[in-house]
Amino acid sequence: MTATQTQWPFFTYRGNELHVEGVPLRQVAETVGTPAYVYSRAALEERFDSLATAFAQVPHLICYSVKANSNLAVLRTFARRGGGFDIVSAGELYRVQQAGGDPAKVVYSGVGKSPEEVRTALRAGILLFNVESLAELEMLDQVAAQEGRIAPVALRINPDVDPQTHPYIATGLRKSKFGVPMADAVDAYRHARGFRHLRIIGLDCHIGSQLTSLAPFRDALHRVRDLWQRLVREGFHIEVIDVGGGLGIRYRDENPPSFAEYAQTVIDALQPFSGTIVLEPGRSLVGNAGVLLTRVQYLKQTGEKTFVIVDAAMNDLIRPSLYGSYQEILPVQPSNHQESAIVDVVGPVCESGDFLARDRELPPVRPGDLLAVMSAGAYGFVMASNYNTRPRAAEVLVDGNVFSLVRLRETYPDLLRGETIPTWLD
Ligand code: LLP
Numbered sequence: 001m002t003a004t005q006t007q008w009p010f011f012t013y014r015g016n017e018l019h020v021e022g023v024p025l026r027q028v029a030e031t032v033g034t035p036a037y038v039y040s041r042a043a044l045e046e047r048f049d050s051l052a053t054a055f056a057q058v059p060h061l062i063c064y065s066v067k068a069n070s071n072l073a074v075l076r077t078f079a080r081r082g083g084g085f086d087i088v089s090a091g092e093l094y095r096v097q098q099a100g101g102d103p104a105k106v107v108y109s110g111v112g113k114s115p116e117e118v119r120t121a122l123r124a125g126i127l128l129f130n131v132e133s134l135a136e137l138e139m140l141d142q143v144a145a146q147e148g149r150i151a152p153v154a155l156r157i158n159p160d161v162d163p164q165t166h167p168y169i170a171t172g173l174r175k176s177k178f179g180v181p182m183a184d185a186v187d188a189y190r191h192a193r194g195f196r197h198l199r200i201i202g203l204d205c206h207i208g209s210q211l212t213s214l215a216p217f218r219d220a221l222h223r224v225r226d227l228w229q230r231l232v233r234e235g236f237h238i239e240v241i242d243v244g245g246g247l248g249i250r251y252r253d254e255n256p257p258s259f260a261e262y263a264q265t266v267i268d269a270l271q272p273f274s275g276t277i278v279l280e281p282g283r284s285l286v287g288n289a290g291v292l293l294t295r296v297q298y299l300k301q302t303g304e305k306t307f308v309i310v311d312a313a314m315n316d317l318i319r320p321s322l323y324g325s326y327q328e329i330l331p332v333q334p335s336n337h338q339e340s341a342i343v344d345v346v347g348p349v350c351e352s353g354d355f356l357a358r359d360r361e362l363p364p365v366r367p368g369d370l371l372a373v374m375s376a377g378a379y380g381f382v383m384a385s386n387y388n389t390r391p392r393a394a395e396v397l398v399d400g401n402v403f404s405l406v407r408l409r410e411t412y413p414d415l416l417r418g419e420t421i422p423t424w425l426d
Helices: 023-032 041-054 072-080 090-098 115-122 134-145 182-193 214-231 259-270 282-290 319-323 412-416
Strands: 010-016 018-019 037-041 060-065 084-087 106-107 128-131 151-158 196-205 240-242 276-279 291-300 308-309 330-331 342-345 355-362 370-374 394-399 401-405
Touching: 018 023, 018 037, 018 128, 018 240, 018 282, 023 037, 023 291, 023 370, 023 394, 023 401, 037 041, 037 106, 037 282, 041 060, 041 182, 041 259, 041 282, 041 394, 041 401, 060 072, 072 084, 072 090, 072 394, 090 106, 090 370, 106 115, 115 134, 128 134, 128 196, 128 240, 134 182, 134 196, 151 182, 151 214, 182 196, 182 214, 259 276, 282 291, 291 394, 319 355
Parallel strands: 037 394, 060 084, 060 276, 084 106, 106 128, 128 151, 151 196, 196 240, 240 276, 308 342
Antiparallel strands: 010 018, 037 291, 291 308, 291 370, 330 370, 342 355, 394 401
16 A cells, blocks of 8 residues: 555545545544545546546547536536536436536436436527437437427437456447437438437447457447448538547556547547547546545444444445455555554444455554545445445545545435325334
């Protein structure tokens, strides 16, 4: 464990205390309690700006994928920089609007959009519907007709490439539920042309998440480019190619491509397309911009193992339990005296699968110590639940030497909101 590894330039040890920018995590814990998600504004902005720089030579729009981290303050940070948004529900559209995002820069993906959601998005005037099936085309045309509007449409194509990632987050294989199969794509476009309330302006694909090599992107985008050229010959005017998200980050020792390498691959693969390239990055913008701050409650030795029992659990951060994924854990105030040990870091939830780390070498920790679960900015809080009637954690955004609570820790009444006991149980 080095003091500051390359993936977390805004999370550094100063005076033997882990800081987020200029703020000691200890101070955050003392103020808002634990567990808490803590994000760095500078890290978010640095990521966004460096992606924008990488694509500066071509017309492009960065549509941040809201599902990765939908906190209003995070959305506002990107909206202020001119970012658009990739949504998968009307709920996400509502968040974007509440955060001051521009609906005219919103793209809407997902296999199960409801007519009501589509109506809401049409009224808001979004940029693009990424349509995933023929049945959805038909529904969208009907709703657009009722609304007296023309819906801007891209078809999401499933390019059938293996993104070489965890099977739960691979989406571009033929067997996945996403997109229109490549073999049916031209027919689907011809079919789409027949609807009077749709305007076919785009081509979309997204192949999976946490991709750490460029080859799958290159393969998929070559197929997309070939299809685009075919569509041009058929008289379609494709103004937008949406290349989805999926670029991976370093959690441990992965070496994902840089934004510059990624941009060059995308731009080269789509040559000579000269319209707008839409990007849907999620994890690569927010993943390494946040940590989950937790406090050690107990140490427990069994014959087999040493358990470090902390106050965050799988309901707060489910990635280790769900995907077996690795999240680095750093002590907030390391002591350099004793030997490190191999431990399991577990939470209070009543499941054996409730762990944040297994067989992990950690420096010595004591009850009361604070730990930072790193790389928790993406798919962290958004996947949290109230399992075991645990209030969801607070969220904090740091800006230089100051920080703000950007989401209150839930209270017990919050957890019961909407529940009633029927009178016949009186
Ligand atoms: N666009 C579409 C259509 C997507 O389905 C996704 C992610 C993205 C963009 C953003 O992908 P990113 O750039 O973040 O890889 N919960 C999982 C990840 C699920 C990703 C779902 N789709 C995890 O914690 O690893």
